[in-house]
Amino acid sequence: MxxxxxxxxxxxxxxxxxxxxxxxxxxxxxxxxxxxxxxxxxxxxxxxxxxxxxxxxxxxxxxxxxxxxxxxxxxxxxxxxxxxxxxxxxxxxxxxxxxxxxxxxxxxxxxxxxxxxxxxxxxxxxxxxxxxxxxxxxxxxxxxxxxxxxxxxxxxxxxxxxxxxxxxxxxxxxxxxxxxxxxxTRVADTDSPPPMPDKPSIAVLPFENMSGDPDQEYFADGMVEEIITALSRFKWLFVIARNSSFTFKGKAVDVKEVGRRLGVRYVLEGSVRKASGKVRITGQLIDAVTGAHLWANRFERDLTDVFALQDEVTVAVVSAIQPKLLQTEIVMAARRRPENLTAYDLFLRAMQQFYRSTREGLAETMRLAHRALELDPRFGLVAALASAAHMQNVVWGYAVDPQFDKKEAVRLVRLALSIDDDDPDTMALAALTSAFMVGDSESEIEMVDRAVALNPNSFRAWSSRGHVYRVAGLPEEAVQSFERAIRMSPIDPLLHRTFTGMGFAFIELHRFGEAIVAGKKALRQNPSYSLAHRCLAAAFALLGRDAEAREAAARLLELDPAFTIGAFVARGGQSNSKLMVEGLRKAGLPE
CATH class of the missing domain: 3.30.70.1230 (Nucleotide cyclase, GGDEF domain)
Structure with missing residues (x-):
C-alpha cells in the first residue's frame, strides 16, 4: 500500500x-x-x-x-x-x-x-x-x-x-x-487597472446611436464588433474584447479613464446617424494617455444592404487607423532614450528606416533588426523584416557582398518561419523575400495566400502577394493584389513600392501607359525610389516616348551611378522579365 x-x-x-x-x-x-x-x-x-x-x-x-x-x-x-x-x-x-x-x-x-x-x-x-x-x-x-x-x-x-x-x-x-x-475579459471590472501590454493596445467603444431609432442599435453594435474582429487579426496589436468595451455602452466616458481601466494606449470611438435613407458614421482615434486626437473621419453611405455597409465601413476604418497606430508607435520609439530600448522598440525603429527605401535606410534596418534578434531570438516578425532588408540590399544593388546578403536573407526567412508560421506579416515578408532569393513559386504563392487568409485586412499581406504573383509570372493577379493593398491602406508609407510593383506588372501585360501612371504615383510618394525610375524608363521606351525614357534613365543613374543592365538581371534573378530588360536597353541604360 x-x-x-x-x-x-x-x-x-x-x-x-x-x-x-x-x-x-x-x-x-x-x-x-x-x-x-x-x-x-x-x-x-x-x-x-x-x-x-x-x-x-x-x-x-x-x-x-x-x-x-x-x-x-x-x-x-x-x-x-x-x-x-x-x-x-x-x-x-x-x-x-x-x-x-x-x-x-x-x-x-x-x-x-x-x-x-x-x-x-x-x-x-x-x-x-x-x-x-x-x-x-x-x-x-x-x-x-x-x-x-x-x-x-x-x-x-x-x-x-x-x-x-x-x-x-x-x-x-x-x-x-x-x-x-x-x-x-474581466479587465473592466477589476479594482486596480491592468498593466499596459507589451505591444500597442486599443479598445473600440460602442458607437453612439444618434438616429433616435432604437432599431439602429443593432447596426451600430454589429459594425463595432466587425471592427474589433478585424483589428484582432493584427498580431502586433492588443485588442480589448467586445464584452469589456461594451461595459461602457450608453455611458458618458472620459477616454483617459477608459484607457486606464482597460489598460490600453488607444481608444476608438464614434457615432452613427441615420436620416433619409442614408447613414453617417463618424470615428475618431484618441491617445488615451495624452488625450490627443490622432485620426478622425466621416463616412456617409446609402442605407441599402446593411451587412455590405458594415463590411465597407469596417475596411475603411481599419485601413485608416492600422497604419496610423504603427506610425504613432514608431514616432514614440524614436523619442525614447537609447538606453531604454527593447526588442520591440528596436523593431519599430527598424521599420522607420525600412520605409525610407534608401541604401542608408536598409543598412540601419539590418543593424537594428539584428540587435532586436539578439535581445529576443524568438521575435519572428523582426527576423522576417531583417530577411527582407537583406533581400532588398541585393535586388536594389546596394550590397557589397551580394552572396552574403542572399544567404542571410534565406537563413532569416527559415528562422522566421520556424519561430512563427501563423503570423500574417511574418508570412508575407517571408514569401516576398523567398520570391526574389529562392524562386520556388509554388511554395511562395502558398505562403503569401496563407498570409492573406490569416489577415485579409493587411496591406503588407496584399502588397507582398502582388510582388510574389508578379515574380511567379502572373501579372494580372498581381495587379489585382496591388489594387487591394492600396484600398487597404491608401496612405501607407510603403505605397511607392506597391505602385512600382504594379507598374512592373503592367509592363508584363503590355499596358505601358498604365505602367507610367503607376510609376509617377510611386515617385510622388518617394521621388528618390530608384525602382520607380526603372519602371518609367522601360515603360516610356517600350511606348516609343524616347525623350522621356532617356530622362527617366538619367535620373536613375543619378540615384544609382553603378547601375548596369547585366547587374540588374543578375541580382534580380527570375524577377526580371525579357520585356523589362528590352525596355531598359531601349532607354539607353548601360549594359
Missing amino acids: SDLGEVSRKLVAVFAADVEGYSRLMGTDEVGTLKRLTERRAILDRLIADHRGRIANTAGDSVLAEFGSAVDAVQCAVAAQTALAEANAGLAPDRHVNFRIGVHIGDVMVRAGDLFGDGVNIAARLQTMAEPGSVLISGATYDQVRKVLPMTFMDLGVQQMRNIQEPIRAYQVVAPGDAREMAP
Missing part, C-alpha cells in the same frame, strides 16, 4: 473550473441551485472522462482535473462550456449556473491523487480571470494547441497574477462560430 504522504511530480495540463457567483445563487435559492449544480457537474464529469481526463480535486462548486494532453484539456473545456450553455437555455438569467475555466500546462506535485503547486495555481488564476462561460489558457498551453485546434485564440497580453512570480501571457479561446459570444 502506497504512503498517502508520498509526493511525486509530473507534467500535466491542469483544468480548473468553478461557478461564477455561487454564494449569491445559494443565498437566493439553495435547493434549486444545488440541484442545478449537480446536473452541471454530471455534464462536466462526463466530458472530462470522455476527453481522457482525471478529476483530482473538488470543493463545492469547483473542479480541478488533469489531462495528459493540452489538446484534450482545451477541447474538453470548450465542449463543456457549449454543453453547459445549452443546459442554461430556457432558464431565467438569475438561475443560470455559469462556469469559468482556466487551462495551463505545467509541472505539478501529486499527493494522494490531489494536485498542488504553481501549475495548479496558474490554472486557478486564469479561471478567476475568465468571464462566465469562457475559457482562458496560458501561453504555454497556447504553444501546444495553436496549430492543432480549429479555434481562434485572442491574445489578452501578459498578466501579473497574484502570488505567481513570473507574469503569464493569457489567451481567450474562441471556438468556431462563437467569436462574438466568447470574447470577453
Whole structure:
C-alpha cells in the first residue's frame, strides 16, 4: 500500500473550473441551485472522462482535473462550456449556473491523487480571470494547441497574477462560430487597472446611436464588433474584447479613464446617424494617455444592404487607423532614450528606416533588426523584416557582398518561419523575400495566400502577394493584389513600392501607359525610389516616348551611378522579365 504522504511530480495540463457567483445563487435559492449544480457537474464529469481526463480535486462548486494532453484539456473545456450553455437555455438569467475555466500546462506535485503547486495555481488564476462561460489558457498551453485546434485564440497580453512570480501571457479561446459570444475579459471590472501590454493596445467603444431609432442599435453594435474582429487579426496589436468595451455602452466616458481601466494606449470611438435613407458614421482615434486626437473621419453611405455597409465601413476604418497606430508607435520609439530600448522598440525603429527605401535606410534596418534578434531570438516578425532588408540590399544593388546578403536573407526567412508560421506579416515578408532569393513559386504563392487568409485586412499581406504573383509570372493577379493593398491602406508609407510593383506588372501585360501612371504615383510618394525610375524608363521606351525614357534613365543613374543592365538581371534573378530588360536597353541604360 502506497504512503498517502508520498509526493511525486509530473507534467500535466491542469483544468480548473468553478461557478461564477455561487454564494449569491445559494443565498437566493439553495435547493434549486444545488440541484442545478449537480446536473452541471454530471455534464462536466462526463466530458472530462470522455476527453481522457482525471478529476483530482473538488470543493463545492469547483473542479480541478488533469489531462495528459493540452489538446484534450482545451477541447474538453470548450465542449463543456457549449454543453453547459445549452443546459442554461430556457432558464431565467438569475438561475443560470455559469462556469469559468482556466487551462495551463505545467509541472505539478501529486499527493494522494490531489494536485498542488504553481501549475495548479496558474490554472486557478486564469479561471478567476475568465468571464462566465469562457475559457482562458496560458501561453504555454497556447504553444501546444495553436496549430492543432480549429479555434481562434485572442491574445489578452501578459498578466501579473497574484502570488505567481513570473507574469503569464493569457489567451481567450474562441471556438468556431462563437467569436462574438466568447470574447470577453474581466479587465473592466477589476479594482486596480491592468498593466499596459507589451505591444500597442486599443479598445473600440460602442458607437453612439444618434438616429433616435432604437432599431439602429443593432447596426451600430454589429459594425463595432466587425471592427474589433478585424483589428484582432493584427498580431502586433492588443485588442480589448467586445464584452469589456461594451461595459461602457450608453455611458458618458472620459477616454483617459477608459484607457486606464482597460489598460490600453488607444481608444476608438464614434457615432452613427441615420436620416433619409442614408447613414453617417463618424470615428475618431484618441491617445488615451495624452488625450490627443490622432485620426478622425466621416463616412456617409446609402442605407441599402446593411451587412455590405458594415463590411465597407469596417475596411475603411481599419485601413485608416492600422497604419496610423504603427506610425504613432514608431514616432514614440524614436523619442525614447537609447538606453531604454527593447526588442520591440528596436523593431519599430527598424521599420522607420525600412520605409525610407534608401541604401542608408536598409543598412540601419539590418543593424537594428539584428540587435532586436539578439535581445529576443524568438521575435519572428523582426527576423522576417531583417530577411527582407537583406533581400532588398541585393535586388536594389546596394550590397557589397551580394552572396552574403542572399544567404542571410534565406537563413532569416527559415528562422522566421520556424519561430512563427501563423503570423500574417511574418508570412508575407517571408514569401516576398523567398520570391526574389529562392524562386520556388509554388511554395511562395502558398505562403503569401496563407498570409492573406490569416489577415485579409493587411496591406503588407496584399502588397507582398502582388510582388510574389508578379515574380511567379502572373501579372494580372498581381495587379489585382496591388489594387487591394492600396484600398487597404491608401496612405501607407510603403505605397511607392506597391505602385512600382504594379507598374512592373503592367509592363508584363503590355499596358505601358498604365505602367507610367503607376510609376509617377510611386515617385510622388518617394521621388528618390530608384525602382520607380526603372519602371518609367522601360515603360516610356517600350511606348516609343524616347525623350522621356532617356530622362527617366538619367535620373536613375543619378540615384544609382553603378547601375548596369547585366547587374540588374543578375541580382534580380527570375524577377526580371525579357520585356523589362528590352525596355531598359531601349532607354539607353548601360549594359
